Amino acid sequence: MSSLSAFPIAARWPAQHPERLQLYSVPTPNGVKVSIALEEIELPYEPHAIDIGKNESWTPEFLSLNPNGKIPAIIDPDGPGGKPFGLFESGAILLYLAEKTGLLLPRGAAARYETIQWVFFQMAAVGPMFGQVGYFYKFAGREIEDKRPLERYRAESKRLLGVLETRLDGRRWIMGDEYTIADISLLGWVRNLIGFYGARDLVAFDDLERVPSWLDRCLARPAVQRGLEIPKRP
The missing domain is CATH 1.20.1050.10 (Glutathione S-transferase Yfyf (Class Pi); Chain A, domain 2)
Structure with missing residues (x-):
């Protein structure tokens, strides 16, 4: 598993558990989609609160992961091919987590x-x-x-x-x-x-x-x- 050093956002919001999926979010209707899914599938993760009231989602570090400046976003240290993988857009993240784990999405x-x-x-x-x-x-x-x-x-x-x-x-x-x-x-x-x-x-x-x-x-x-x-x- 590679380190998260290639992701500037990980320098501003350091990972205490870099082996876990990193969630950058706040509990808005879009943000909770990902935290709920992660809780449902019981995939280990580390949440980082992004203070949108202080425009933290518009900082260079956050924009390096999501150029649209919106929460939520994730880094999976064990992404496709075993390499760290960053992703934004709550719907895309839901699909990614469901397909990664084989849960919350029908197989047919x-x-x-x-x-x-x-x-x-x-x-x-x-x-x-x-x-x-x-x-x-x-x-x-x-x-x-x-x-x-x-x-x-x-x-x-x-x-x-x-x-x-x-x-x-x-x-x-x-x-x-x-x-x-x-x-x-x-x-x-x-x-x-x-x-x-x-x-x-x-x-x-x-x-x-x-x-x-x-x-x-x-x-x-x-x-x-x-x-x-x-x-x-x-």
Whole structure:
């Protein structure tokens, strides 16, 4: 196994256990995807808290790993070919961890791609739309007098919840009986929408039947409970 010396980020956030996977993150809806997955698969890792409030994700060291300046990012010291491997984008990291360990992703080709399809649904639709609701409903955007942007994102977020409600008809998890990275990718965003963003009534969350029950099942998992708190915020 090679050292992490080739990665500038490892100089700013030194590894106490360089033989373990290194996670650079903060427990946001995107960040917890990776910490939850790591807790679920029980792969040894070392978390590093990135203080996004102090713009640490825009430092040269962090940008050397993720030029887009966003958390989460990882370095796997035992990557493909046994060489250290850096990766960013939460969806890509979920796929990497699932394929590396053979867990949280169905083995059959059809079910595998169906799972990936729902991860992409979260990445392309749920995350961006729910995030806009947060901006226009909770943060600076709420001061904008024109409420058409908020209404647009509220309506689209409500529609997306309806897509999940339909998908969960007769299913315990997004993929049926098997809990997968599809559930992990979505749960933090749904939790954030009705919790931190305070948009539960705005999107009529309690009018749904299956999505709230699914979220409760997700949040009851011990690995999810642990992953939601990792890394500890600075």
